Amino acid sequence: MRHGRTAISSLSSPLIKNPSIHLGNILLIASLTKTLSKSGTRNLDPNSIPISEPLVLQILRKNSIEPAKKLDFFNWCRSLEPNFKHSAVTYSHIFRTVCQSGFIEEVPNLLFLMKEDGVLLDSETFKFLLDSFIRSDGLFKARKVMEACQLFEKMVQDGVRASCWTYNILIDGLFRNGRAEAAYTLFCDLKKKGQFVDGVTYSIVVLQLSREGQLEEALRLAEEMEVRGFVVDLVTITSLLIGFHKQGRWDWTERLMKHIRDSNIVPNVLRWKANMEATMRNPPKNRKDNTPLFPSKGGFKEIMNLLGSAGQAMGANLDSEDYDENSQEMSSFETDQWSSSPYMDQLAANQVKSSEHSSRLFSLIRGQRVQEKGMGSFDVDMVNTFLSIFLAKGKLSLACKLFEIFTDMGVDPVGYTYNSIMSSFVKKGYFNEAWSVLNEMDENICPADIATYNLIIQGLGKMGRADIASSVLDKLMKQGGYLDIIMYNTLINALGKAGRLDEASKLFEQMKTSGINPDVITYNTLIEVHTKAGRLKDAYKFLKMMLDAGCSPNHVTDTILDNLGKEIDKLRMQKASMVHTNNGDGT
DNA sequence: TTAGGGTTAG
Structure with missing residues (x-):
C-alpha cells in the first residue's frame, strides 16, 4: 500500500479518451477485481481500492493477460498520480514481459521512466536485457547489437555492476554478430586490465578462433588458460576438437593433451x-x-x-x-x-x-x-x-x-x-x-526454430528452387519471425547459385538496412557466386567492400580469390589472344 | 535451472 489512494472507478473516466488503453484496462480492472475477491478482500468497494505494488505484480504475473495490455496497465498505473512509482521488482517484470513478447523497442523508454522513478536496474535484469538485445536464439528474439552496446555503456555509467557474466554476453554477442574485431579487442583489453576475464571468456574466444580455422592461436589460448589457472573444460575441448576435425587435423589432439593439466x-x-x-x-x-x-x-x-x-x-x-x-x-x-x-x-x-x-x-x-x-x-x-x-x-x-x-x-x-x-x-x-x-x-x-527454417532454405537452394524460398520466408515473417545472419547468408547463397545475382545483391542491401552486419561468410559467398557467374567486376567490388568494412578475409576467402584470380587471368589471356589474332590478321 | 561447445560460405 505504499502508493496512492486513487480509486479505480474514478480512474476509468480519463482513460475513455484513449480508446485503446480503455479497452485494455476494462479487462484489467475486471481481472483485478476478481483477484481481490478471490484473495478474500471483504466489502469490496471499487471506490476505495488502492493501487499497490503487490496488486501491480499480481496483474503483471497473470498469464491470461496479453503483454500489450500489461504494458498499458503499467503505464496507466504510472499516470494515476504524480507520485506513483513502480518498484525495482515491477520494472524487472515489465522488462521480461516486453522482451519476451516482441516489444523490445519499449526498453529504452522504460529505462528512462525507471531513472525518473529513481529505481536502479539490478544486475540480473541487466544480464537479461543485454542477452535479449544481443542474442538470437528463438524465432521471436530481436537482435540489436548497437543498442546492446549502448545499453551496456549506459548501465555501467549509471552504476550497475558489470561482471564477467555481462562482459561474456557482450563478447559472445559481438562475435556472433560479425564484430570479431571489437570482441577480440575487448577481450585483450580486459586481459590487460586483469578484470572480468574467466574460463568462459577464454572458451568463447577459443571457439571463435577454432571456427575460423586459427587453430594455432586457439591452442595457444588454451595453454594460456591453464597457465592462468582456468580449467580447460569439456566445452572448450569440444570446440577445439571440432576445429581440428574441420581442418582434418585429428593429429593435433596430441598437442592439445600436452597443454592440458588434467591429462x-x-x-x-x-x-x-x-x-x-x-x-x-x-x-x-x-x-x-x-x-x-x-x-x-x-x-x-x-x-x-x-x-x-x-x-x-x-x-x-x-x-x-x-x-x-x-x-x-x-x-x-x-x-x-x-x-x-x-x-x-x-x-x-x-x-x-x-x-x-x-x-x-x-x-x-x-x-x-x-x-x-x-x-x-x-x-x-x-x-x-x-x-x-x-x-x-x-x-x-x-x-x-x-x-x-x-x-x-x-x-x-x-x-x-x-x-x-x-x-x-x-x-x-x-x-x-x-x-x-x-x-x-x-x-x-x-x-x-530458425535453424529449421535455415535448412529448408538450404535444401530448396540445393534443389534449385530458390523461387520457393521467398514463400517460405513469407510464412516465417507472418509468424513474427525475423531473419538472422545465417538465414541471410543461406539465402544469398541459394539465390546466387540459382543465377539470381541481382536478388542476392538486393538481399545484401536489405540485410545492412535491417542492422545486420555482413560477415566474412556473406562476403565470401557474394564474391564466389559473382566469380562463378563471370561477373568479375562485381566480385572485385564485394572484395573491396569487405576490406573497407574492416572484415578480415579468412582461409576460405583465399580459395575463392584463387578462383577469381584464375578467372581474371583467363580473361586477360582471351583478350591478349584476341589482340594477338587481330594483329596477326593485320600483318 | 542461470554466459561458452552442435546450423551458413570453398
Whole structure:
C-alpha cells in the first residue's frame, strides 16, 4: 500500500479518451477485481481500492493477460498520480514481459521512466536485457547489437555492476554478430586490465578462433588458460576438437593433451568416441520398416504444397526402393546403409525402453562433466556434438545409429537433433528423407526454430528452387519471425547459385538496412557466386567492400580469390589472344 | 535451472 489512494472507478473516466488503453484496462480492472475477491478482500468497494505494488505484480504475473495490455496497465498505473512509482521488482517484470513478447523497442523508454522513478536496474535484469538485445536464439528474439552496446555503456555509467557474466554476453554477442574485431579487442583489453576475464571468456574466444580455422592461436589460448589457472573444460575441448576435425587435423589432439593439466580429459573424450564407434560397428539389426519416424500430425504442409508435384514424394517414408531409381549420389547410399529401425518403432509408439548394452557406455545425465565422473558422464549436448561430427563426415549410418542409442536411453531428442539429421540429409541431397522428417515433425514435439527454417532454405537452394524460398520466408515473417545472419547468408547463397545475382545483391542491401552486419561468410559467398557467374567486376567490388568494412578475409576467402584470380587471368589471356589474332590478321 | 561447445560460405 505504499502508493496512492486513487480509486479505480474514478480512474476509468480519463482513460475513455484513449480508446485503446480503455479497452485494455476494462479487462484489467475486471481481472483485478476478481483477484481481490478471490484473495478474500471483504466489502469490496471499487471506490476505495488502492493501487499497490503487490496488486501491480499480481496483474503483471497473470498469464491470461496479453503483454500489450500489461504494458498499458503499467503505464496507466504510472499516470494515476504524480507520485506513483513502480518498484525495482515491477520494472524487472515489465522488462521480461516486453522482451519476451516482441516489444523490445519499449526498453529504452522504460529505462528512462525507471531513472525518473529513481529505481536502479539490478544486475540480473541487466544480464537479461543485454542477452535479449544481443542474442538470437528463438524465432521471436530481436537482435540489436548497437543498442546492446549502448545499453551496456549506459548501465555501467549509471552504476550497475558489470561482471564477467555481462562482459561474456557482450563478447559472445559481438562475435556472433560479425564484430570479431571489437570482441577480440575487448577481450585483450580486459586481459590487460586483469578484470572480468574467466574460463568462459577464454572458451568463447577459443571457439571463435577454432571456427575460423586459427587453430594455432586457439591452442595457444588454451595453454594460456591453464597457465592462468582456468580449467580447460569439456566445452572448450569440444570446440577445439571440432576445429581440428574441420581442418582434418585429428593429429593435433596430441598437442592439445600436452597443454592440458588434467591429462585424462582428452584421452577420455577420444576413448568415449572410439567406444561409441565400436558399438555402432556391431552389425545393426537392419530390419527394414516403414514406420514413420514421428507420430504424424502434419505441419509444413504449405511448403510441401508449394513444391507441387515434387511434394508427392515428400511424404514418403524411408524406403530403399526410392534410392535405386535416383542419381549416382543416391547409390552411394547403399554402402552407408543405416538401419531403419526398431527404435523408430518405439519412438512412434512412445514406448522407449532402456537398453542393456549401451546404457553402461553412455550415461546421459545433463550437466555432469567428464572431469567429475569419468567417461560415463557425457551430457546430451556432447552426443549432439558428435552426432554433428559424424553427419559432417557424411557418415549417416553412424549418426542414425547414435540417434537410436540416444533415444533408446530414454532421452528425448531435442529440436537440434532433428535439425542436425535433416540438415545432413539436405547436404547429401536426400531431399525426400529430409522433407519427410520435416513433414512428420509436429510443432508440439519439437517446435521449428530458425535453424529449421535455415535448412529448408538450404535444401530448396540445393534443389534449385530458390523461387520457393521467398514463400517460405513469407510464412516465417507472418509468424513474427525475423531473419538472422545465417538465414541471410543461406539465402544469398541459394539465390546466387540459382543465377539470381541481382536478388542476392538486393538481399545484401536489405540485410545492412535491417542492422545486420555482413560477415566474412556473406562476403565470401557474394564474391564466389559473382566469380562463378563471370561477373568479375562485381566480385572485385564485394572484395573491396569487405576490406573497407574492416572484415578480415579468412582461409576460405583465399580459395575463392584463387578462383577469381584464375578467372581474371583467363580473361586477360582471351583478350591478349584476341589482340594477338587481330594483329596477326593485320600483318 | 542461470554466459561458452552442435546450423551458413570453398
